[in-house]
Amino acid sequence: MLAEPSLAVFDSPLPLTSGASLPGGYQIAYETYGRLSPRADNAILVCHGLTANAHAAGRHAPADPKPGWWDQAIGPGRPLDTDNHLVVCSNLLGGCGGSSGPASPHPQDGRPWALRWPVLTIADMVDAQARLADRLGIERWRAVVGGCMGGFQVLEWLARYPARVDDALAISTSARVSAHTLALWEVVREAIRRDPAFQGGDYYGGPAPLAGMGLGTMFGMMIWMSRQVMAQRFGLRLAQGHEPRYTLEPEFAIQAFFQQVAQNGARGFDPNSLIYLTKAMDFFDLSRGRPSLAQAFAGGRARVLLVSYDSDWRYPPEDSEELRQAMAAAGLVAEHLVLHSEFGHGAFIYDSAGVGRAMAEFLA
Amino acid sequence: MLAEPSLAVFDSPLPLTSGASLPGGYQIAYETYGRLSPRADNAILVCHGLTANAHAAGRHAPADPKPGWWDQAIGPGRPLDTDNHLVVCSNLLGGCGGSSGPASPHPQDGRPWALRWPVLTIADMVDAQARLADRLGIERWRAVVGGCMGGFQVLEWLARYPARVDDALAISTSARVSAHTLALWEVVREAIRRDPAFQGGDYYGGPAPLAGMGLGTMFGMMIWMSRQVMAQRFGLRLAQGHEPRYTLEPEFAIQAFFQQVAQNGARGFDPNSLIYLTKAMDFFDLSRGRPSLAQAFAGGRARVLLVSYDSDWRYPPEDSEELRQAMAAAGLVAEHLVLHSEFGHGAFIYDSAGVGRAMAEFLA
Numbered sequence: 100m101l102a103e104p105s106l107a108v109f110d111s112p113l114p115l116t117s118g119a120s121l122p123g124g125y126q127i128a129y130e131t132y133g134r135l136s137p138r139a140d141n142a143i144l145v146c147h148g149l150t151a152n153a154h155a156a157g158r159h160a161p162a163d164p165k166p167g168w169w170d171q172a173i174g175p176g177r178p179l180d181t182d183n184h185l186v187v188c189s190n191l192l193g194g195c196g197g198s199s200g201p202a203s204p205h206p207q208d209g210r211p212w213a214l215r216w217p218v219l220t221i222a223d224m225v226d227a228q229a230r231l232a233d234r235l236g237i238e239r240w241r242a243v244v245g246g247c248m249g250g251f252q253v254l255e256w257l258a259r260y261p262a263r264v265d266d267a268l269a270i271s272t273s274a275r276v277s278a279h280t281l282a283l284w285e286v287v288r289e290a291i292r293r294d295p296a297f298q299g300g301d302y303y304g305g306p307a308p309l310a311g312m313g314l315g316t317m318f319g320m321m322i323w324m325s326r327q328v329m330a331q332r333f334g335l336r337l338a339q340g341h342e343p344r345y346t347l348e349p350e351f352a353i354q355a356f357f358q359q360v361a362q363n364g365a366r367g368f369d370p371n372s373l374i375y376l377t378k379a380m381d382f383f384d385l386s387r388g389r390p391s392l393a394q395a396f397a398g399g400r401a402r403v404l405l406v407s408y409d410s411d412w413r414y415p416p417e418d419s420e421e422l423r424q425a426m427a428a429a430g431l432v433a434e435h436l437v438l439h440s441e442f443g444h445g446a447f448i449y450d451s452a453g454v455g456r457a458m459a460e461f462l463a
Numbered sequence: 464m465l466a467e468p469s470l471a472v473f474d475s476p477l478p479l480t481s482g483a484s485l486p487g488g489y490q491i492a493y494e495t496y497g498r499l500s501p502r503a504d505n506a507i508l509v510c511h512g513l514t515a516n517a518h519a520a521g522r523h524a525p526a527d528p529k530p531g532w533w534d535q536a537i538g539p540g541r542p543l544d545t546d547n548h549l550v551v552c553s554n555l556l557g558g559c560g561g562s563s564g565p566a567s568p569h570p571q572d573g574r575p576w577a578l579r580w581p582v583l584t585i586a587d588m589v590d591a592q593a594r595l596a597d598r599l600g601i602e603r604w605r606a607v608v609g610g611c612m613g614g615f616q617v618l619e620w621l622a623r624y625p626a627r628v629d630d631a632l633a634i635s636t637s638a639r640v641s642a643h644t645l646a647l648w649e650v651v652r653e654a655i656r657r658d659p660a661f662q663g664g665d666y667y668g669g670p671a672p673l674a675g676m677g678l679g680t681m682f683g684m685m686i687w688m689s690r691q692v693m694a695q696r697f698g699l700r701l702a703q704g705h706e707p708r709y710t711l712e713p714e715f716a717i718q719a720f721f722q723q724v725a726q727n728g729a730r731g732f733d734p735n736s737l738i739y740l741t742k743a744m745d746f747f748d749l750s751r752g753r754p755s756l757a758q759a760f761a762g763g764r765a766r767v768l769l770v771s772y773d774s775d776w777r778y779p780p781e782d783s784e785e786l787r788q789a790m791a792a793a794g795l796v797a798e799h800l801v802l803h804s805e806f807g808h809g810a811f812i813y814d815s816a817g818v819g820r821a822m823a824e825f826l827a
Binding site: 283295344357 | 713
């Protein structure tokens with residue numbers, strides 16, 4: 100399947116949760132797979148996670164080595180079936196995959212926004228998606244789908260635009276981040292900020308803070324990959340030979356792997372975007388300012404499937420169960436499915452067969 | 464209780480696991496609490512963990528704000544009772560608490576060893592402790608006690624000097640590190656190495672790589688403190704006020720705490736020592752080079768108490784159980800006690816009542 104990047108530019112300012120507003124002229128990068136039906140009732144929005152982008156499926160050119168980040172789930176005959184749906188995925192506002200963000204030119208001086216870029220919330224990002232839906236002529240989504248930070252967006256869609264969502268599928272997600280996640284993002288951001296190349300965020304045109312990004316990426320991998328998966332994939336195997344050499348080098352295979360992660364993981368993602376996107380996650384709490392979590396879903400009519408993984412200790416099944424109960428209390432038809440996987444938080448991407456089946460059945 | 468730092472200098476070279484040897488003239492810092500009996504049969508060795516030192520109990524001066532790191536466990540009438548024992552704690556070789564290490568002068572040029580310091584193993588460190596025991600006239604330890612990396616030393620004592628240990632108490636420990644720990648140390652070391660102030664380890668006399676140490680410390684805290692403890696102690700509380708301000712500052716209380724950890728945690732510990740001590744942990748595997756783990760304990764006569772914590776996922780109860788079975792197979796009298804605590808890996812220091820009772824009963 101060939102995928103074509105598209106761009107939408109918005110002229111009116113976007114009011115933000117913080118009270119500030121993003122000036123008009125900002126843009127949203129997106130891709131679509133399949134065709135919108137004449138009644139515009141077959142569109143599915145896929146919301147991406149922290150480090151992904153609008154390229155969810157297919158290849159931009161036949162020779163591309165890898166397809167989009169959720170290609171297993173999107174395409175003809177796949178769970179999000181493009182034979183009879185239009186699947187839309189847009190890059191998050193504040194990201195670095197074509198949508199406006201800290202690397203974009205500031206309208207006043209044409210220099211990158213850098214840390215002048217405003218702090219956004221998931222709600223702000225969803226508002227930007229809603230404007231994109233308007234632009235595409237999609238009044239109601241047949242379904243809104245996403246995992247982790249993508250799941251946060253699904254939940255904000257239900258909270259902010261209850262009349263615009265038929266079905267919602269929120270995977271490996273939660274009504275709010277944990278204290279642990281707040282700490283994690285702070286450490287990742289600090290790794291970037293402590294890199295002298297960071298220059299207070301004004302590194303555009305100079306060397307990027309790749310050392311800090313590499314550290315942050317190693318660090319994220321450390322939290323993301325479970326102790327069990329590390330033991331199974333690497334164990335105590337040495338990178339070379341069968342006996343330790345007792346040097347200061349990374350002698351073990353898992354250490355060599357983490358060094359690779361630090362080298363490769365830092366490429367292609369704007370450090371300032373990582374700062375802003377993790378900030379948006381920090382502030383995500385559907386209960387904030389509401390008398391109860393159920394209140395967030397008041398007035399909704401969506402059918403909801405929540406999927407969690409038994410091995411996901413970052414967004415454990417209890418978090419999805421709390422959401423299901425709040426949704427049920429608000430009158431939504433909500434189901435919660437706990438899947439088994441060893442892959443923990445990344446399971447919906449790296450071990451997607453189970454969630455694929457569940458999605459296909461749910462949407463059928 | 465007043466504690467007095469002591470120093471022992473050793474003239475003969477120390478042969479190392481790597482095949483290299485540490486030149487004579489190296490020193491070991493230690494403290495003792497209580498008195499050695501006339502028959503020299505009441506001495507207890509306390510082995511410290513990664514970032515601790517020989518100052519295990521009491522105060523160096525009455526005005527010291529804090530006593531030694533395990534003061535709850537050591538003193539008159541305490542579990543390691545100094546009324547009738549001599550308790551000894553020595554700073555690890557390669558550390559920075561008075562024993563020789565990378566910051567010490569190299570015998571050839573008087574400049575700090577820095578990364579010329581040899582890679583040591585836990586076995587090497589225990590050999591250095593055995594020489595200190597000789598110096599103190601202690602042929603057999605009444606008990607050898609330690610948690611985590613201190614537990615590794617207890618296990619090496621049993622493996623290398625089976626005739627010199629009466630009782631052994633190994634807390635929150637394991638026969639080997641996990642792949643997860645190998646990855647963790649690699650990331651901590653990389654945080655230090657990527658600090659430009661690190662200068663390939665030759666930072667003595669210039670600014671220390673405090674930024675990298677701070678990051679490494681934040682990172683270690685992230686792994687060390689459990690998700691549950693973070694939720695209980697901090698939750699999603701803001702550092703100031705009741706409403707988010709949507710800034711790039713660390714707005715949440717747990718984030719402010721982690722920033723403090725990065726500021727304070729980096730002080731007073733030599734980054735090169737952290738590199739060498741974590742390296743020693745990397746290479747710790749009691750099974751390596753032996754047909755079975757039980758073989759490590761062959762010929763031993765010690766009575767052993769293994770203590771683990773239900774919430775310690777880094778060195779979980781299964782690891783202690785594996786040790787108990789291997790010890791039993793080798794003919795040792797080994798008992799394994801699983802304690803409950805919310806504190807995970809740090810429980811034996813921060814929630815020490817349970818282990819204190821167990822130690823007192825075991826030694827009685």
